[in-house]
Amino acid sequence: MEVKPFNCEVCNKTFMTSTRLLIHQRIHTGEKPFRCEICEMFFTQSSHLLSHQKIHTGEKSFMCQVCNKSFAQLSTLRVHQRVHTGEKPFICNVCSKSFSQSSNLHAHQRIHTGKKPYICEVCNASFSYPSNLRKHQYLHTGKKPFKCEVCDQAFAMLATLVTHQHIHTGEKPFKCEVCKKSFSQSWTLLEHQRIHTGEKPFKCEVCNKSFTRSSALLQHQRIHTGEKPFLCGVCNKSFLRSSTLLEHQRIHTGENPFMCDVCDKLFSRSSTLVVHRRIHTGEKPFTCDVCDKSFSDSSNLRKHQRIHTEEKPFTCEECNKSFSRSSKRLWHQSIHQE
Structure with missing residues (x-):
């Protein structure tokens, strides 16, 4: 039997070397001594920092043999390969939904528990995911370390930059297996797939109405609270949705951005243009x-x-x-x- 002489006094886990014990203890102490000088993210291990730095250098040394896509980290390649194999080894013990990554399972389980363990030290706002906390913290610092090389627009999150770059490339890498429609963002694909599955995971606690998107639930809840957070700066009229405020503001500006390609008539709303076009097409749906x-x-x-x-x-x-x-x-x- 293999002897592991180095024992953690907090959780009693044992290790072969004192170095592995030292690294493990940082889980309990929260110590992250390795800092990225570009974006100031901290890491518990130097190897994690080295992997992270490839994000900034653009180095991608691990290639998928199926689609030739390259990755900065071997672990990311292994996760990616499950796209081709369809493997989802991580299963939720509450609803039996399966995931390709353990991190996605842990994040999903917070839907059931309501747990928000990541707390902002500035304003005490709490979050379900560390990425959401990091994104929120940039509101306080104003820092946007990820810059688009095409248009110089800067972003607080790398994922937001990657998504933004699809505007320039026209790339839509996320494809629905049911209807073959493609999307530039993974979360847009996820929302779209609920059309096919009928899944509505976001439920109103007041009236039990369910929604496919968390944003739709948030908007719906304002019906119960009476909250209208979007205020017109001209007439002080308030609205439930930012989109409704935007449409309303066109009353003051006179803007009509939607043009009929048949008769050049202009409209303030896209929905009004859709109805108008039926004059030309004769459509009566x-x-x-x-x-x-x-x-x-x-x-x-x-x-x-x-x-x-x-x-x-x-x-x-x-x-x-x-x-x-x-x-x-x-x-x-x-x-x-x-």
Whole structure:
């Protein structure tokens, strides 16, 4: 039996050499004596620092024999090879979802536990992942060490830089195996795949409604809280979503960035342009399930359906007479004003 004479006094794990024990003890002490002089990341081992520095030098000495993609670290190559083999050896004991990397499994398990072990020492904000903490900390320091060589735009995270570079190269390396659609970012592919699987892992604790994206859940929760964090600097009107604020601001600027390629008419919203184009194409995708009449936009279908349902949701405040359309109520109210 192999003798390991060097014993850790904290967890009783044993090691063959005093050097391995010393390195191990840094797990307990948090000591990271090896610093990258470019981005100031710290590491417990000099070998980890050397591997990390290849990110900055661009050196990639480990090549995949299947697709010829190169990597800075052997461990990264081994993880990558699972893309070709389909191997996912790490399984969640709660929901049985499997992963190609142990780190992805650990990160996933925090969905079940709600654990956020990474805390910012400046503002005490907590995070599920160390990468999110590092990204957050740049808000305090303002540091953006990763720079695009094409357009000089700088980024706080290497992953953000890599994703940004796809804009210049047009590369879309992440491919859906179901419909073959390609994406420039891995997280966009992950969100897309939920269309096929029907998975909605983000659940509202108030009404139990589920969502495919965490951002969609965050927006939904504002319905319950009443929060409208996006404020117009001109009229102080506030909105649930940044996209809605952007559309609203065009009222003040007069900007109409969406042009019809048939008649050159301009629109402030892409959705309005989509509806307008149907004038030229004749497309009427919204069909009444009662009489099969078709319409170019969903709002006209809803108005039409009130013929069948006899719904009259617009009520005159003067005489309580009801109408199927707001325009009819508006015309009616002019009678009271005469």
